Amino acid sequence: MDGNRVVVIGGGAVGLATAFFLSERGVKDVTVLEADYVASASSGLSVGIIETQYMKPLDIRLRVRAMEFFKRLERDHGLDVVRNGYLRLARDEASLLAAEKSVEIQKELGVTDATFLGPEEIAERIPQMRCDDILGGLFGPSDGYIDGHLYCTLLAEQLQERGIQVKVKHKVTGLVENGRGYTVVTDNDARFECDYLVNAAGSWIGEISALVGIETPVIAQRHQAAMVATNVDYGYLMPSVMDYVPHSGDTGLYFRHERDGMLVAGLHSEEVHEGTVNPDDYHRSADQEFLELLAAKLESRLPGFPDAGLGDGWAGLYPISPDGLPQVGPSVGHDRFITVGGAGGSGIQLSPVLGEVAASWILDGDARVLEGAEAMKPGRPSLSEDTVRSGAD
Template structure:
C-alpha cells in the first residue's frame, strides 16, 4: 500500500519530494512549511543552475535536475534565463578535469556543453581578463532562475496530482506510535507513515527532533550587486572561477538585468567565520572584508571602468560535515528519510535530490540516479 508522506520544509528539495511522491501515487502527501515556500535559502541564493562540475555523481544529479527544470519551463512557464554557465580553468592541470567532466556530461545525454579555448572565451565575454585563463567548460542552456518561482512551479505540479502544502506549519513536537509518525505543528497534528526531513539550514534541528541526526553546519554567504556604468552589447554568462576540490573560495559573477551583475565567493567546503548557530537569526560576518574582496576580484577580472558595488542579500549554505549531500533513509528506521546538505547548490540540484528522497520512500531505492545510494545519511555517524 502506498505510504502517507509528510515532508518538513518547502524549499526546492522539499517541493521536489512532493512532486515526485505525487507522481508515484503516494496515498497522501503533505508539505509542512514553517513559513512559505522558498522563504529559506531557496529564495536567497544566486539562483544558478548548471551541469559544469567534476564529480560524475554530481554531474548526473545536476543533469537530471535540469531536465525537471526544462519540463517545468514547458508545462508551467518557469522562467529560465539561459545565459550560459562557464567553469573557468586557470592552470593547464585543470584541462584534463574539464575534458573528463565533458565526457561524463555527454554520457548522460546532455549535448549542449563544450570546452572553450582562451580565444573563444574572450570572444564570448569581451571585457573578461583572460591572460591567465586556459579554457572553460561552457553550458549554453545553463543559467539562472528565481527560487520562489521554481518552488511555486514544483508545488503547482504536485498539487495537481493531489499533494497538499501547509504554510505557517512549524513542527513543534514529534512522537512515533507503533508504525505511525505523529507531528505536532502550529496548525495541528499530522499523522504519516514516512516523514522526510527536507528542512535545509534547519535540517539539523529537525533531525534532533525526529531522533535521527542530520549533521548540518549552516554558513552565511552574501551576494554582492555590481552596477555597470553602461549597457553592454553582450550578456555576461555565469563565470565561475572555482574548481571543485580547490582550497578556499573562488569568485563568480553573472548578468542580472541590463545594468547590473551579481557576484560572490563560492565554495563546497566550510569557511571559517561564516558558521551560523541559529538559522532563524543571522547576519553577514562583521566588517567589510568580504565585500572588498569580491569588489576587488570582480574589478580584476572585468576590464570595465567605473564599476559600482553595493551589498545585495545573504542566505545560508547548509553544509554536511563531509561536503556531500545526505539523501535517503536511516538504517535504524527506514521510515525516516532525509534530503539535506546541498550547500550552495540547492537550486541547481534540489528538484532531483528531493525526487530521490521520494523514490526511497515509495520504491525503496533512488531509481532515477541509482548511484545516489552512496549518499545515505548513516555514513556520517560511522565517520564520526
C-alpha cells in the same frame, strides 16, 4: 495509487520537489509543513544558477538529471529559465584535464553542447574579462539561471493543483515515533499522522532529526552575494562565470547576468568552512569586508567595467553536509525517516533530483532511479570525519 501518508517538513526547493515526485509517482496523501512561507529561507536567497559543469561523475549525473526537470517545467509550466550559458574557468593543468574529462562524461549523458573553450575563445565571448591568467574554461551553453522564489512558488502551485496541501506557518515542534510511522505536532497545535516523514528542513535538518534522537550533521554556512551595477549596456547575454574548481579548497568569485547593466556576484566554495551560524539568528545583510573583497576580485577579473559599483548585498545560508555531498535516504535504524538536503550552494540546481531520489527511497526502498545515488545515504562514515577546513566568506 499508493496508500502511504507522507509529511514533508520544509517548503524550500528540496521539500517541494520531493512532494512533487511523490505525487507524480501516485502518492495521494502528502502534506508539506513549512514554518514560515514557501522559499522563505535559503531557496529565496539563492542566485539561482542551474548547470552541469562539474568534474566528478556523480556530481554531473545528478545535475544532468535535474536539468531534464527544469526543461520540463519550462516547457509545460512556463518556468522562466534564462539560458545565458555557464563558464567554469580553469587556471591550472589539473583543472584543464578535469574539464576535458567532464565534456566526455556529459556527452555520454546526452549533454552534447558542453565544450572546452581556450582563453582566446573566452575573450571573444566575454571581451570585458581578463583572461591572461587562465588556461581555458568548461562551458555549458544551455545552462542558465532561474529565480529560486518563483521556482518554489510554481512547484507549490503544481502541488496544490494535484490536491497536495502546502501548509505555511506550520512549524514542526514535536515528532513522536509510533509503531507505523510518526505523529507530527506543529506550533499551532495541529497534528498529522504519517507513515513516512521527510526531513527537508534545510539548515534546520539537524534540529528536526534531534526531535527523534537522530543525529544528522548539516551545517548552516553563511554566504553573501551582491548586485553589481556595471553602468554599461554590454550588448550581449553574458554567460555566468565561476572562477572556482569544486573541492579545490579555495573560495572563488562568480558573477552572472541579471539584466542590461546589472550583474549579481558572490564568493562560492564547496568546502565546509568553520563559519557556521545559527539559522535562526544570523546577520542578513552583506558585511563591508565581504563587499570590499568582492569589489577587488571583480575589478581584477572584469577590468573592462571600470565604473562598476556594488549595489545591495545580502546573506543567506548554504545548508551543507560535512563531506560536501548531499544527504538523501533513510536514517540508520529509522527506515521511515527520510532525510533530503545538505546540498550546500547547489540546492536549487539539485532539488529535482534529490526529490526524485527521496521519493524512490520511500516507494522502492532504495535509490534505483539514479546510478550511484546510494552514495548520498545519511549515516555514511565521511559525515562524521573531521572534514572541516577553514576559509573565507
